[in-house]
Amino acid sequence: xxxxxVRTLAVFILATSFAFAQNGRVAxxxxxxxxxxxxxxxxxxxxxxxxxxxxxxxxxxxxxxAALDARIQDVILQDVDAIVLSANxxxxxxxxxxxxxxxxxxxxxxxxxxxxxxxxxxxNNYAMAAQTATYLVDAIEGEGRVxxxxxxxxxxxxxxxxxxxxxxxxxxxxEVMDEVFIEVPGPLENARNAVExxxxxxxxxxxxxxxxxxWDEPALGALQAIESLGRGDEGIVIVGxxxxxPAREAIVGDGAFRATVAQDFVGIARTVAGVVDEALQxxxxxxxxxxxxxxxxxxxxxx
Amino acid sequence: xxxxxxxxxxxxxxxxxxxxxxxxxxxxxPNWLNITQQVSILAVVAFASTIVMVTGAFDxxxxxxxxxxxxxxxxxxxxxxxxxxxxxxxxxxxAVGGAFNGFLVAYLRIVPFVATLGTLTMFGGFALLVSDGSxxxxxxxxxxxGGFGRGGIPLGTIDGRAxxxxxxxxxxxxxxxxxWLLLEHTGYGRRLYAIGGNxxxxxxxxxxxRLALLGAxxxxxxxxxIGGLMLASRLASANPTQGDGLMLNAIAAVFLGVxxxxxxxxxxxxxxxxxxxLGVLANGLTQLQIDTYVQQVLTGVIVVGAVxxxxxxxxxx
Numbered sequence: 264x265x266x267x268x269v270r271t272l273a274v275f276i277l278a279t280s281f282a283f284a285q286n287g288r289v290a291x292x293x294x295x296x297x298x299x300x301x302x303x304x305x306x307x308x309x310x311x312x313x314x315x316x317x318x319x320x321x322x323x324x325x326x327x328x329a330a331l332d333a334r335i336q337d338v339i340l341q342d343v344d345a346i347v348l349s350a351n352x353x354x355x356x357x358x359x360x361x362x363x364x365x366x367x368x369x370x371x372x373x374x375x376x377x378x379x380x381x382x383x384x385x386x387n388n389y390a391m392a393a394q395t396a397t398y399l400v401d402a403i404e405g406e407g408r409v410x411x412x413x414x415x416x417x418x419x420x421x422x423x424x425x426x427x428x429x430x431x432x433x434x435x436x437x438e439v440m441d442e443v444f445i446e447v448p449g450p451l452e453n454a455r456n457a458v459e460x461x462x463x464x465x466x467x468x469x470x471x472x473x474x475x476x477x478w479d480e481p482a483l484g485a486l487q488a489i490e491s492l493g494r495g496d497e498g499i500v501i502v503g504x505x506x507x508x509p510a511r512e513a514i515v516g517d518g519a520f521r522a523t524v525a526q527d528f529v530g531i532a533r534t535v536a537g538v539v540d541e542a543l544q545x546x547x548x549x550x551x552x553x554x555x556x557x558x559x560x561x562x563x564x565x566x
Numbered sequence: 567x568x569x570x571x572x573x574x575x576x577x578x579x580x581x582x583x584x585x586x587x588x589x590x591x592x593x594x595x596p597n598w599l600n601i602t603q604q605v606s607i608l609a610v611v612a613f614a615s616t617i618v619m620v621t622g623a624f625d626x627x628x629x630x631x632x633x634x635x636x637x638x639x640x641x642x643x644x645x646x647x648x649x650x651x652x653x654x655x656x657x658x659x660x661a662v663g664g665a666f667n668g669f670l671v672a673y674l675r676i677v678p679f680v681a682t683l684g685t686l687t688m689f690g691g692f693a694l695l696v697s698d699g700s701x702x703x704x705x706x707x708x709x710x711x712g713g714f715g716r717g718g719i720p721l722g723t724i725d726g727r728a729x730x731x732x733x734x735x736x737x738x739x740x741x742x743x744x745x746w747l748l749l750e751h752t753g754y755g756r757r758l759y760a761i762g763g764n765x766x767x768x769x770x771x772x773x774x775x776r777l778a779l780l781g782a783x784x785x786x787x788x789x790x791x792i793g794g795l796m797l798a799s800r801l802a803s804a805n806p807t808q809g810d811g812l813m814l815n816a817i818a819a820v821f822l823g824v825x826x827x828x829x830x831x832x833x834x835x836x837x838x839x840x841x842x843x844l845g846v847l848a849n850g851l852t853q854l855q856i857d858t859y860v861q862q863v864l865t866g867v868i869v870v871g872a873v874x875x876x877x878x879x880x881x882x883x
Binding site for chain 2: 418
């Protein structure tokens with residue numbers, strides 16, 4: 264057993280010990296790498312920082328915030344030069360505080376809060392949710408029952424749900440029939456199952472006018488549910504958010520999925536990499552939130 | 567000797583390897599205090615799980631119970647009920663949840679795997695219900711509660727940085743001592759081992775097996791609740807799913823500990839070794855900059871390997 268361990272470790276150490284810092288070492292920490300959008304941002308920030316001459320460690324804790332807290336403590340003890348955090352810093356306050364005490368700057372990659380960070384680069388979730396909710400209201404001519412697919416434990420998504428709900432509640436002839444909690448991981452399948460259940464419980468054509476999803480994966484799940492139950496000709500309008508590849512493809516088709524919002528994930532990641540580089544090169548970096556603009560993408564835009 | 571203590575020797579080999587490869591950062595006082603803090607929450611849940619597993623049963627609901635306890639405490643604090651009442655409510659709920667598990671297993675004779683799989687989902691649902699799915703954080707969590715998870719007893723300074731013996735480490739040590747005394751030095755502990763050996767024989771020998779099992783599940787629930795409170799304090803927040811991942815690691819730690827037992831029984835000191843292996847691996851592999859997913863595979867391989875070696879040893883004995 265000990266021999267096995269030593270050999271196994273030796274293989275991995277040899278494989279990883281060739282990397283060395285040139286400009287410095289940056290740890291990119293997230294519990295959400297399984298999310299398609301986080302993956303895009305993390306991959307991009309990793310590439311951008313490597314291009315700038317940094318050694319980058321990407322650490323994912325698979326949804327586990329306690330493990331995120333622990334791994335941040337680990338990289339602090341290793342004296343990394345900077346930490347990029349793709350999670351709300353308010354959920355790991357001890358680690359953020361420890362980084363501050365150790366003099367290691369932290370930068371938010373769509374973190375959603377500036378607490379303890381030097382800079383957070385993100386999209387404006389309130390604005391994006393307003394774009395899709397308003398589009399949905401217009402598409403169903405301000406009338407009918409709307410189903411919301413939400414995930415409030417993740418703060419940026421919670422913000423989206425709050426603003427969309429406010430817009431629907433402020434439209435007199437729209438009734439929010441339910442806010443369905445979509446579990447993560449597995450948002451697409453969970454949303455499909457949930458929407459199938461709602462459709463089955465509401466068999467009359469026209470009983471559901473629209474489905475507002477807080478991000479694209481549940482929207483795709485809703486689309487699958489509508490198609491699998493043969494309800495695609497009822498004019499139900501689905502909107503998502505994030506403009507991931509499969510969502511763009513679905514919107515271009517003739518199905519119910521009609522619009523999403525393209526966050527500039529590459530822009531967010533490159534902005535973070537640039538700010539990290541500025542700070543580590545000794546430039547003064549003002550503490551602030553940087554919002555990268557996002558665009559509504561409809562079927563007409565994509566075609 | 568090597569066969570009996572193979573897992574312990576494996577731990578020593580792992581520590582030696584990391585010490586050689588990362589001499590400046592691994593074998594340091596701050597890092598070891600960091601590791602004790604990091605494993606403290608898992609340790610408490612694993613110690614409590616040991617009590618149930620001694621009887622030959624499982625409690626799969628410890629993770630969601632930890633989430634639920636954290637959510638109840640956070641929601642109570644958000645409602646300005648104060649920290650003591652919030653903690654009392656959370657631990658009461660944990661005890662009631664544990665008792666419900668015990669009732670299902672001991673009195674309705676539902677297989678523990680099935681019963682606690684059901685309550686796992688139930689407690690997870692309650693955790694979501696408490697805050698309507700939202701995370702409770704920020705000003706809703708009193709500074710004293712969040713400060714406890716971050717604080718500790720000052721030990722001095724190293725390289726100009728304050729070194730603390732973490733409060734969470736002390737809590738875990740306390741739970742370890744209580745569990746060890748309960749299992750190894752009380753009649754109740756011996757009765758639990760008797761149930762694990764042969765439930766029918768234990769009953770015929772006069773052990774009130776149902777009541778003893780019920781008690782074990784209550785202890786498991788309370789342990790999970792304490793773990794959930796420690797997690798909420800450490801993160802100064804409560805998320806309806808934040809403790810869910812504890813269950814598999816807790817069971818893995820107990821199984822790793824079983825490999826140290828001559829009789830193949832769970833022992834709480836063995837569980838401590840199991841928890842330490844998981845904690846040291848996570849910390850050391852991160853320091854070696856090994857890919858997160860490779861870490862996960864490697865940890866799984868080591869757990870399976872250790873348990874397989876222990877199983878072969880017992881078969882040969």
